[in-house]
Amino acid sequence: MTETARPYIPAMGRHWMLFLYDPFARATRLSRVHGELLDRAGVRPGQTVLEIGCGPGDVLLQLGRRVPDAKLIGIDPDPAALRKARRKAARRGLEITFQLAYADRLPLPDDSVDRVLSSYMLHHLDTDQQVAALREVGRVLRPGGEVHVVDADGTPHQGSKRHRHPRLAGHTPDRIADLMREAGLTAVTENGHGERPVIGRYAFVRATA
Template sequence: MTETARPYIPAMGRHWMLFLYDPFARVTRLSRVHGELLDRAGVRPGQTVVEIGCGPGDVLMQLGRRVPGATLIGIDPDPAAVRKARRKAARRGLQIKIELAYADQLPLPDNSVNRVLSSYMLHHLDPDQQEAAMREARRVLVPGGEVHVVDADGTPHEGSRRHRHPRLAGHTPARIGDAMRAAGLTAVTENGHGERPVIGRYVFLAATA
């Protein structure tokens, strides 16, 4: 566990809003986006998967139901989100390890993970922090292991006067890809995109260690 008072942005942007996560996910049908991410990740029984910035753990809960033979680990710096994710896993009878830690300080050995997942987390980080997180992903991945990301797409588009959230300004697929490449990941690919009410536009990217 990372013992530190470093600042971070929680899952819903503000700590007091965590209780809104589940209703928000239901209204926006966020599980469908999570499902698309897992389709792309192609996790198999026996593989080890870590999600960085797992929040309340919904991606890992869905993956645990899909692939019961996988080893699942969630990482998040928010103690409240970690507690919530642990409770969810226990209620569902899922064996998921949820750890309090940061994406750039993973409590995992080198070459120990087959997949690193990230869902709507990278836009919470500054560009240098994104690169640091991707560098850690590369460190813990086995050779040929993969990173799979879904995140908000802040690319300006016709008719938009401003971004709905200031952190999305400049948060483009190109910038995410640059962070992956700078971290030493290869075969960086933008492999899908979509748009949903409330959530807005989102993009999928993948890379290989």
């Protein structure tokens, strides 16, 4: 049964801006950040990987080329983004399952996933939704499975007390790590950071089920 639709923030922040996603990703070389995330995730052939908030599917498309024998699943609440992701996968001949779902209600059984990925999605959720989503991540991960997150780093710049985007206020790597611990995940670590034009600063945080 499909869950009743509820409000969400789409990949580009506005539904009508979805057509700008690919040009934006090319201009900012977002694929390099995705590549860094995948380097850290260390997916192996035969593993099952879930991306929460997959949007137009670019992370899983890159992973499908890297590890063609992995089972890849992407969920997102945006039907338009999922249609775009399916078209991209079909053009590349990649078998990826894209499903309409919310991060705090994952349509997967317990202990069924080896890796969970999240790219620039967590800050789209309110705090209670973030914890609920990370609890769901812990539920679907197999024992010893890992979640790898890359997200904007809302740490104020030196000399500034505010971030340019209100949703990033307080959204720091330490805060993400605290949310992971609150959700029951373990071995939580910040394992890298970077900065790119337009995108700004970003950080990687990982945890284990």
